[in-house]
Amino acid sequence: METLFSVLVGILFAGSIYLLLSRKLVRILLGIAILGNAVNLLIFTAGRLTRDVPPIIPLQSYLPVEATANPLPQALVLTAIVISFSFLAFFLVLGYRAYQELGTDDLLDMRVAEPKEHSEPPLGY
């Protein structure tokens, strides 16, 4: 099970890195979305996958009766999902505003913040 998931995580990482290397902002944002999910799945897999045994302790006992699924990675993934979702929302707005202001979604044309002329700095008085 873990092996299968590791391969899946690898494919997601490869896809997201391919998209991140693109020149178009929208593709980069898609790459970020996939990257966030790839990492979530990675944490989930790293916490070991156990099927069908929720970590619930029955009444009148203080320890789980048998080995249960690890709840901690789920808590970590939940935190990471919330964070990556809110960042994605911010990025979508930022990308849209960038398209509105700069009139392009091509990163090679986004050079407003770069110095205009390539002249050398003053060398003397």
Added chain:
Amino acid sequence: MAATKTTVDITAAMVTEAVPLADWLLVAPVLLTMAGGAISIIFRKKSATQPWIAITTIALVILSNIGLLNHVLTNGVVTMVMGSWLPPFGIAFTADPLGALLALTASVATMCVAVFAMNSIAENERRYGFYPFLLMLLCGVTGSFLTGDIFNLYVWFEVLLISSFGMQILGNEKVQIDGAVKYAVLNLIATTLFLAATGLLYGLVGTLNMADIAGKLKAFDSSGPMLGLATLYFLAFAMKAAAFPVNFWLPASYHTPRLVVAAIFAGLLTKVGVYALLRVMLLLMPEGRDWLASLIGIVAIATMLTGSLGALAQTDIRRLMAYLVIAGIGAMMAGIAVGNEVAVSGAIFYSMHSVLIMTALYLLVAFMFQMSGTFSLREIGGLYIRTPLGAGIGLILLLAVAGLPPFSGFWAKLLLVAGALEAGRGWVAAGILVSGLFTTIAVGRLWIFAFWRGGNEHTVDGIQALPIAGSSDASEISWSIWLPLVVLTALIFIIGILPETMMSITENGAKTLIDPTAYIGSVFGGIR
């Protein structure tokens, strides 16, 4: 419910006695900034009240951080756990001298920025949330410095990152959005890599508590996975800290936000990356650091040289400062590359110095812009005649960033060079010195052009200052601009004249990092 609970022995898993009052200092900075941020959002329409809420909050944070540093220095490493769950189950906040010193320095720098911003952040930008963002940024930064849990460190990274995005685009200008796209995307990728490394580390050792990880990794017999993780952490934090091959987001974005925002970014954000590197490389994975030492050394030297040579090649003062930030990062990484007590002590000293000096330099650029109305090295000039005090402050700050005595940067570089020579890594020492020479040329040129030269390019010396349109007179400069500049300059000067106290703190911090017994002992309280 209460009756059933008495049958369980909770002392094995929980802290039962009350937390000593002094230990609350550990969470006070985070609680105060969060509360202050929330209150200043409530007062978002009262733009005249907001600065005072922020300044009061940060003043309390400074006091609490002074108390915390004092507590740590007298009683050793301090730990407090959330929800009274004993480590490694509860999230631990652990302050060692490194964390406490950087938290204090960060709050002092934020205070200077908060005061400076009273005059330079427009009213509508205050309504868009400058002060809440500033407080939440400080919250994220101090949280990162004080937490003892690696996933919690990731959460603080995200807190400071989202606040910094909000500050970056304050003003909503074309250049800011252009800079924000590059800054935001690359920083988020770095943080996501950090999260991926943390997930894998959890899969490896099954714990997230830093002290527990340090203990368990030491007992690990196969070092292969750990070395891979160390490399991944190194890449993620090097990106955050703006080390050489992955630092192009910094000069592309740091000149676009408001200058006070750039000041707090340059002061705090990259230093959080360096702090995380120190923590992970020295405390958690010393074996990984030994294995990566040569790579870190090469990266450090490349960062220092590209930073200082880049600074020489700039015409825009703001971009020149961005390259000086990078050069400083290289020096701190050199300390990590060498890794003995003296060099790590130097790296900690340099981080503290860099927080103060980079904040001060960006504030100086804002001051110079107000006096001259330009950022171009070709246009600027005549500032010495207009403001001799400003020229004096400028000279001190610029010499301090180059690491010349008698200012604070000198002692940091002295420790770094001494440590590198002691460890037999002369090439690292040579890199630090050569980069120091280039930085001195770059900042010397800046001072000569901006202050000494009578006017813009081709002006002969000694001519009366030429009037420049749209600039203000020195007498019109408000106290809220002078005060932070003077305070930061005084701090840099005093630390430079009397470095013994600071050196003993950084040495203490380096000892705690290199020998984690005290750190682990504090977290587990003698349980193991």
